[in-house]
Amino acid sequence: MSRVPAGRSVHVRVPASSANLGPGFDSIGLALGLWDDYVVTTSDEPGLVIEVAGEGAADVPTDERHLVQATMQHTWRSLGVEAPSGLRIVATNGVPHSRGLGSSATAIVAGVVAAQALSFGTTPSRPEPYAAWPGTGDEVPVDLGLATHLSSELEGHPDNASASALGGLTVSWMPDDSGHDHGERTVTARIEPHADVEVVVFVPETQLATRTARAVLPATVPLAAAAAAAGRAALLVHALTADPSHLHAATRDWLHQEARRPSYPDTMQLVDLLRSQGHAAVVSGAGPSVLVLTTHDAADSVQAGRLAPHWERLTPGVPAHGATVRAC
Ligand SMILES: Nc1ncnc2c1ncn2[C@@H]1O[C@H](COP(=O)(O)OP(=O)(O)O)[C@@H](O)[C@H]1O
Numbered sequence: 001m002s003r004v005p006a007g008r009s010v011h012v013r014v015p016a017s018s019a020n021l022g023p024g025f026d027s028i029g030l031a032l033g034l035w036d037d038y039v040v041t042t043s044d045e046p047g048l049v050i051e052v053a054g055e056g057a058a059d060v061p062t063d064e065r066h067l068v069q070a071t072m073q074h075t076w077r078s079l080g081v082e083a084p085s086g087l088r089i090v091a092t093n094g095v096p097h098s099r100g101l102g103s104s105a106t107a108i109v110a111g112v113v114a115a116q117a118l119s120f121g122t123t124p125s126r127p128e129p130y131a132a133w134p135g136t137g138d139e140v141p142v143d144l145g146l147a148t149h150l151s152s153e154l155e156g157h158p159d160n161a162s163a164s165a166l167g168g169l170t171v172s173w174m175p176d177d178s179g180h181d182h183g184e185r186t187v188t189a190r191i192e193p194h195a196d197v198e199v200v201v202f203v204p205e206t207q208l209a210t211r212t213a214r215a216v217l218p219a220t221v222p223l224a225a226a227a228a229a230a231g232r233a234a235l236l237v238h239a240l241t242a243d244p245s246h247l248h249a250a251t252r253d254w255l256h257q258e259a260r261r262p263s264y265p266d267t268m269q270l271v272d273l274l275r276s277q278g279h280a281a282v283v284s285g286a287g288p289s290v291l292v293l294t295t296h297d298a299a300d301s302v303q304a305g306r307l308a309p310h311w312e313r314l315t316p317g318v319p320a321h322g323a324t325v326r327a328c
């Protein structure tokens with residue numbers, strides 16, 4: 001088995017994401033222009049060094065358990081290459097943790113693409129003499145389809161990871177066993193949002209772990225709820241790509257938000273208020289942040305007012321690309 005070469009360094013940038021967007025539970029994702037930055041370097045000198053600045057700096061472990069490093073080791077095992085002796089990760093995190101903005105998927109996507117990039121040219125599937133290691137600042141080729149699949153598998157649902165890997169709007173699904181459904185991996189359709197679409201995000205100080213929020217969901221839902229959600233999810237893609245005037249109707253949810261209401265009462269209060277004012281407000285991911293899908297002209301009118309004085313109001317935009325990786 002070949003080993004990841006020492007002396008390589010990559011700069012990885014990965015955006016946040018908002019999952020569900022109302023009716024698209026576990027399938028629809030939107031990239032958000034908040035970024036985690038990583039510089040990852042391999043060396044001959046054994047050891048692991050992890051430095052973290054920004055979001056989560058006081059909380060995340062800086063040893064083998066660190067999510068990016070653990071994901072890199074997993075990815076190297078999947079690719080059939082041996083990890084380098086030494087690894088240094090310098091993280092500058094811009095994605096708030098446990099707020100429903102997909103921070104764990106952002107970190108996992110970063111780990112997968114960093115591992116792929118650093119093993120460039122050494123994996124069994126690409127063992128032939130390869131192009132030289134790219135020059136400083138040049139893109140290192142990575143397989144974003146594989147990154148989406150591996151990251152979704154690790155994350156447990158594909159909505160966040162797909163948007164972080166690919167940018168824009170994503171719809172992801174798991175193939176069935178018909179053999180006509182694009183193989184065995186998570187598959188994603190990457191869709192370009194309408195140029196008028198704008199996003200406003202309200203981020204509270206409180207945190208809610210996605211695992212906790214998933215634990216309160218029912219195992220089954222009534223057929224009428226499933227049918228209503230399917231219709232609105234289809235409408236949502238139309239509203240986000242062709243006719244934003246349908247955004248309010250297109251963001252109604254019957255699958256997850258009400259079941260989670262006791263976990264994030266303030267979030268639902270804000271969602272209810274904004275919706276009563278005609279804004280297409282939803283819980284971002286598993287909460288507690290609130291996402292409003294709007295248009296550039298209407299964005300200024302989306303205000304939380306007195307209801308959420310300590311929440312941060314952001315207009316991060318929707319990046320057209322997801323994860324990038326450059327040699328450095
Ligand atoms: N950049 C990061 N580096 C290391 N760990 C991270 C990073 N981002 C997220 N995590 C881990 O993921 C957890 C948050 O994941 P999760 O509960 O799924 O919330 P969300 O993905 O909505 O932010 C954090 O508490 C932390 O353990």
Ligand SMILES: N[C@@H](CCOP(=O)(O)O)C(=O)O
Nearest residue numbers: 019026100101102210285286
């Ligand atoms: N579909 C998932 C999305 C979780 O997103 P996160 O940003 O809160 O991790 C869910 O609703 O559980």
